[in-house]
Amino acid sequence: MSLNSYIRPGDNPDLTEEREKGIFPTNEMTQVIHGRELSERRKQLTAYIERSPALHDAGEQAFMTREEKYEDASRKMAEIFKKIKEIGSAPGEESFAHIVNEVIGIDGHPLALQQIMFIPSLLGQADEALLAKFGDRAKRGEIIGTYAQTEMGHGTNLRFLETTAHFDKATQEFIINSPTTSSIKWWPGNLGKSSNYAIVAAQLFLDGKKMGPHNFLVQLRDEKTHMPMKGVMVGDIGPKFSYNTTDNGFLKLDHVRIPRSQMLMRHAKVQPDGTYVKPPHAKIGYAAMVHVRAYMIRSQAHFLALATTIAIRYSATRRQGEIKPGAGEVKILDYQTQQHRLFPQIARTYAYYFAGSEVLALYKKTLEMIKEGDVTLMADLHAVTSGMKAVVSFEVGQGVEQCRMACGGHGYSAASRFPEIYGVQIGGVTYEGENMVMLLQLARYLMKAAEQAKKGEKLSPLTEYLNKKNGKSQLCANSANNAQYLIEAFEHIARRLVLRAFDRMNSLRQKGLSKEDAWQANAVEMNRASRAHTRLFIARAFYNRLHTNKVDDKRIHQVLTDLCFLFLNYELLDMSHYLLEDNYMSADQIGVIRESVYNQLKKIRPNAVSLVDSYDISDRELRSVLGRRDGNVYENLLKWAKANPLNKEEVLPGFAKHLQPMMERARENSKL
Amino acid sequence: MSLNSYIRPGDNPDLTEEREKGIFPTNEMTQVIHGRELSERRKQLTAYIERSPALHDAGEQAFMTREEKYEDASRKMAEIFKKIKEIGSAPGEESFAHIVNEVIGIDGHPLALQQIMFIPSLLGQADEALLAKFGDRAKRGEIIGTYAQTEMGHGTNLRFLETTAHFDKATQEFIINSPTTSSIKWWPGNLGKSSNYAIVAAQLFLDGKKMGPHNFLVQLRDEKTHMPMKGVMVGDIGPKFSYNTTDNGFLKLDHVRIPRSQMLMRHAKVQPDGTYVKPPHAKIGYAAMVHVRAYMIRSQAHFLALATTIAIRYSATRRQGEIKPGAGEVKILDYQTQQHRLFPQIARTYAYYFAGSEVLALYKKTLEMIKEGDVTLMADLHAVTSGMKAVVSFEVGQGVEQCRMACGGHGYSAASRFPEIYGVQIGGVTYEGENMVMLLQLARYLMKAAEQAKKGEKLSPLTEYLNKKNGKSQLCANSANNAQYLIEAFEHIARRLVLRAFDRMNSLRQKGLSKEDAWQANAVEMNRASRAHTRLFIARAFYNRLHTNKVDDKRIHQVLTDLCFLFLNYELLDMSHYLLEDNYMSADQIGVIRESVYNQLKKIRPNAVSLVDSYDISDRELRSVLGRRDGNVYENLLKWAKANPLNKEEVLPGFAKHLQPMMERARENSKL
Known part of the structure; x- marks a missing residue:
């Protein structure tokens, strides 16, 4: 029996051949x-x-x-x-x-934000009374809610949100208002047509004094008729790159009154007499914020899993061109250029899955410690999730596009499903914290760590590499794929970039720039440091998954080791200028890395299909003609095309109305 | 009066302020x-x-x-x-x-392929009789035609097209046939629903002997009723990433007979007795093939012009975050990260426009020489267009996406028009020759040049840099932005990569690999060489536009010089590992380049809006709420959103049908 459990009778023999080559059990x-x-x-x-x-x-x-x-x-x-x-x-x-x-x-x-944001926010931020009233109703599906924070004019800078919530002591109500066009809530998912409730972020005002943004539960639509409540203007914001099944919405509130009890008061409170009670910890809100980011990494990995599944399977069935004249056309997966496009994307998929699991573990550990009142891990968690969210969402985007382009024309068709995967996935570079801002948040943490390192202070495990000494790399042709040397090279790059950005900042200060101006003038350098730091984190996570966590099966261990070395060498080659700059490595050593990449491609080749099969993505989930498990692409492509709406009628109405008369006129004129 | 001619009363003052800052006349x-x-x-x-x-x-x-x-x-x-x-x-x-x-x-x-491919192909390949019969009819719009070459199973490798054209001497007809599913014509634009004629590429068979692919004019649909002719199965291939206004089509021909005269016989011919007459020059078909590629470069530049126009104007009106606490929110264009994302894209737009013009000039010169029977420039032209098509289409794609992401959430909305621009533009990496194949075609030319260089032979002006000596770069802090040193650095990189790929190929051969296997194992290295060679070509074209072609106006010359230095430094930094590898430059010299980039960003800042205004793209063409000339984004975003089809009804039918009953059921159940 084959080690690959995806072989069925009737499959495309080119794909079966690949599956029989795999050296490890996919299950x-x-x-x-x-x-x-x-x-x-x-x-x-x-x-x-x-x-x-x-x-x-x-x-x-x-x-x-x-x-x-x-x-x-x-x-x-x-x-x-x-x-x-x-x-x-x-x-x-x-x-x-x-x-x-x-x-x-x-x-x-329509219930996505209900599940991801509305219920979790009630659970985390509503007081007992509000939770009792609305939490279970939402869970049972009696109401549909969303979370409305972003406004037309403000996404990143929450301090400047314009929606207001004035407390009216006399009636014990908050008056929620959108004073300007730019204050209109804009983008929240399911806000447009689905939700009858929303948690609305607004600037709290108490006796005219601005207390910063707080959250309020506002009814948007009648529970029976689903018509907007008085003072509520709500609708869908229109088509987007993707997420077009989702009714992202706009919301303008015209002095809408809600009872005092509908402020989310688990942490900060407003008492009946208008007294403000501060939350016990300033950073208590952070945990909720990082929640989605912590889960995003594995879901981004999964997008790349979808893309690599499609591209690898298709490349194993598509034949084009001869390598040896007269020997017949080869699978496009046999071309080095195709392998170099695709195999590093498989390696990244695995790397991001494993690193995503590490982020989740850190998140869960941090939550547990917070419950015990210990917030020491919060800064680390915030830094890690910020960097990971930015680096992984961007690189997955590039990877999905490489997969799509590697499938030529058919990759461009919606039948491949690539356009949807890219459109949805790439949303992740923007939502939940714009990537540049995320990298700068990590940079803030790294600049602090650099300062501590310069002072010789003890650092968190995540940054203690800053305290290691620089030396020359020991990598040589005989020690190619020495994991220790490779990980040290990642450390070297991150250390070099973090300390360089730190030194540059100081030198800008010494030239007379203010703290803020120096920060601005150093932003690109700091983002480079943040990326390098994050790529080190990912490299370590992949390596750790193989060694700290045991992988018992030797065949699995072998293939993952090959994949890990492809990953490490490919990433280092991509950053090789930082290895060369101060002669940490010589051109010959970079040559060793480069040749290692080519060698690893050859090792991955026989396992490529089994590696993507192992994600265990069903045809129902994949929704791709090119990526079908059975590899029977061409006949299904024809079937798919024939069924498309433009083929319902032989002659399109638009053609009959405009182009047939145009041709008739031209023929008449030429007879004259 | 302002030098920027795009200022109007009622404009967003933030944008007017920018326009007044510009130091050169936009017209x-x-x-x-x-x-x-x-x-x-x-x-x-x-x-x-x-x-x-x-x-x-x-x-x-x-x-x-x-x-x-x-x-x-x-x-x-x-x-x-x-x-x-x-x-x-x-x-x-x-x-x-x-x-x-x-x-x-x-x-x-619907008439795009008629204009770009059908008529030009008739003009270039049909004999006088066929041209007389169909050429003018097409020009007058009496018929609509397309060019059907790509099949479901073959795009790149034309030699393996499966459609057949058997000559039947008895009836003086060709029998055109699609023998398999994979032989179905797939992708040709306007083939699905618009065209009633197509030039069909098919394998010519004479007395059973295969003569390779030739072109035939086939009627697809009745001129009156527009219904498919007997033996013709034709339709639309379904939705795609973009180009959804276009009816890319499929076509299956079941032994369709056409008269002998409908073979396109300007070059190769089939005589009534079945005798085959070869074309006079083997490469005569090349000129038509490079036609579209030669025009593509400037049209790709224009896509990046659309994207940078939108992103720069929006970034000058969007305010988000304070740089100095209390000083008010700044334009996002003031952030270094935003400038670093966008300004190099403006520089690339100009570079690609100028390089595109150089490609067109070479194309026109080559055509003229061919008319005189001189084909000496064909190889150069083919090499240049292959490399340019691949490098520019890919980099424009990355640039458009950077522009989109730099506009945050609103960039993701179709109101920005970015999704359409990217979808359409990125098609260019695949059509008219898949990029990897294009790079390898250039590589073939470069490997020949390298061989000549090793032998000390004279080279074409495009590759004579291969014969220059390597030295160390003279660039230093005092000579930053010395154009000669920067262009030499591009030459160094291209020379290094071309010769390295050439040497590696030879060493693979010496290790016993066959010519074909060595080529395969060296493909990634050769593509790197092709990219470096092409980036040198672009750098030179930008530089030449400033110096060889005179720019009289000093203000224009100054701004273009700033932009050119941003371009040169940015590109070199992106390839800096090749400068470091053999100590052509030191880390300090790379530091000079890096700091130059930051300095150029500051110089471009006041001219950014005028630089994109100068493309002279009207609002009608731009079709972008974010990129509007007047900068009045927010009110128009709301207007746009309100008009979208999902807001026609307050309660969507799908909601009323499924989610209202769901909520009702839940409420009923909770009462039990």
Whole structure:
């Protein structure tokens, strides 16, 4: 029996051939990627969904209008709610994301923000009374809520949000108001057409005194009729790059009154007499903020998993060009250029999955410690999630596009699903903290660490490499793929960039720049340092997954080691100028790294298909003609194309109306 | 009076402030970019279109379905044909592209392939009789044609096209046939629903002997009814990343017979007795192939012009965050990170415009020489267009995305128009020759040149840098922005990479690899060489535009010099590892380059808006709420959003059908 469990009769023989070449058991690799428990649960859910036609797409999503997509997602989400007990996974549980991916897709659905933001915010920030009143109603689906923070004029700089919440002592109400066009809430998911409630961030005013942004629960629409409440102007913000199933919305509030009890008062409070009670810890809100970012890394990895699955499988079935004249056309996966495009993307997928798990572990540990009143890990967590969110979302975007372009023309078709994957994924560079801002937040942490390092102080495990000595790298041709040397090279780069940015900042200060101006003039250098630091974190996470966490199966260990070395060498080559600048490495040593990349490509080649199969992404989830498990691409591409709306009529109405008469006129004129 | 001619009353004052800062006359810069004649013609056409409501969009394109987009493009193209004499520009003329950009947009239209491929192919390849019969009919719009070469299974490797054309001597006909699913023609623009004729590439068979791919004119649809002819299965291939106004199509031919005269026989011929007559020059077909590539560079530059116009104008009106606490929020264009994202993209836009003009000049010169029977420039032209097409299309894609991401959330909205610009532009990495293949074609030329260089032979002006000696760079802090040193650095990189790839190939051969296997194992290195060679070409073109071609106005010369130095330093920093590897430059010299980039950003800052205004892109062409000339973004964003189809009804039918009942059920259940 083959070690690859994805072989079926009737498959494209080119793909079966690849699967038979794999040297490791794919099922066990799946457990390394997703964890044993979740892997099994995913398979159960896939089987359940498979035998539940009510949970299947009503048609090809790529052919639907926004309204049709919205309706189909609504139908399926309502269906999930009907069967939630039978299914056995609920929103908030890790396996629920798999249900959404298979049943709905990645383009959003009407209850997404309810599940990701509205309920968690109530749980984390509402006081007992408000939670009792609305928390369970939301969980049961009696109401639909979202979280409205971003405004048309302000996303990043929350301190300058313009929406106001004035407390009216006489009536014990807050008056929520959008005073300007730029103050209109803009972007919140499901705000446009789905939600009847929203948690609204607004500047709290007490007796005319501005107290900064706080959160308030506001009813937007009548629970029965779903018509907007008095003073509420609400709607959808229009089509976007992707997420077009989602009704991102706008909201203008015209002096809308809500009872005092609808301020989210678990931490900060306003008492009936208008007295303000501060939250116990200033950083208490941070944990909620990093929540989504902490989970984003693995979901970004999963986007790259979708893309590499499609590109690798397709490249193993597409034949184009002869390498040896007369020997027949080869699989495009056999070209070095194709391998060099795609295999590093497989390596990054695994790296981001593993690093994402490390971030989640840190997040969970930090939450536990916070419960005990210990906030020491907060700064580390905030720094790590900021950097990871920025670096991974951007690099996954580049990776998805490399995968798409590696599939030539067919990659450009919606039949490949690449356009949707890229559109959705790349949203991640902007939402939950714009990447440049994220990198600068990490830089702030790194500049502090650099200062401590210069003083010889003890550093957090995440930055203690700053205290190591620089030397020359020991890497040589005989010691190629020495993991210690390679990780040291990552450390060298990060150390060099962090300390260089720190020194440059000081020298700008010495030239007379103010602290703020020096920070501005040094921003690009600091972002470079943040990227290098984060790439070191990822490299270590991949390496640690192989060594600190044991991988028992020797075949799995071998393939992951190959993949890890591809990753380490590829990333170092990409940053090689920092290795050369102060002769930490010579050109010959860079040559060793470069040749290692080529050698690793050859090692990965026979395992490429099994490596992407191991993500265990079903055809239902993948929704890609090019990436089908069975590899039967061409006949299904034709079937897909024939079904598209433009082929409903032989002659398009627009053609008959304008171009047929144009041709007639031209023929008449030429007869004259 | 201001030097910037785009200031109007009622504009956003933040944008007016920027325009007043510009130190050069925008109108004259426009003439440097587009040429004097075309600049003036563009303005006339813009004014004509402005006063012709029949040529305006029927509504917001981003809100339309594919069918609606198709209808609106058909309507406007038929209108253009009606008024073609009045307009005074016809397809094929340079100013016609401007008409299409303003009236139709960039997403394609039903007569695009007729104009770009069908008519030019008839002109270039049909014999007199066929041209007389169909050429004028096509020009007058009596018929609509396209060019059908790519098949489902073969795009790059034309030798393996599967469509067959057997000559039947008895009836003096060719029998055109699609024998397999993968042989179905796939992708040709306007093939799906618009064209009634196509030039079809097929393997010619004479008495059973395969003669390679040739072109044949096939009627696809009845001229009156537009219904497919007997034996013709034709349709649209479905939605894509972009170009959704275009009906890219599929075509399956079932033994369709055409008269012998419908083979395109200007070069190769089949005589009535079945005798094959070879074309006089083997490379005669090349000129047509490079035609589109030669024009692509400037049109890719124009995509980046659209993107930088939007991003720069928006960044000058968007205020977010304080640099000095209490000093008020600043324009995001004031952040170094934002400048570092955007200004190099302005520099690249100018570089690609200028380099594109050089490519076009080379193309025109080559065509003239070919007419005289001199094909000496063909190899150079083919090499230059291959490399430029690959490098520019990819880098423009990255640039457009940087522009989009630099606009945060609003950049992600279709209101920005970035999603469409990226989707359309990035198609260019795939069509007209997949980029990896293009780079390898240039590499073949470079490897030959390297061999000649090693032998000390004389080289073409494009590669004679290979014969220069390596030395150390003379660049130092006092000579920063010495153009000679910077261009020499580009030459050094290209020389190093070309010769390294050449040596590596030889060493692979010496290790026993066959010629083909060594080529394969060296492909990534050769592509790196091709990129470096092309980036040198672009750098020189920018520099030459300033010096060889005179720019008379001193203010224009100053700003372009600043922009050119930003370009040169930015590109070199991006390739700095190749400068460091053999100590051609020291880390200190790289530091000089790095600091030069930061200094140039400061110099560009006051001219940024005027630099993008100078592209002279009208609001009608730009179709972007964020990029509007007047900078009044927020109120128009709201207007745009309100008009989108999802806001036609307060309660979406999909919501009423599925989610209202879900909430009702939940409320009922909780009462139990």
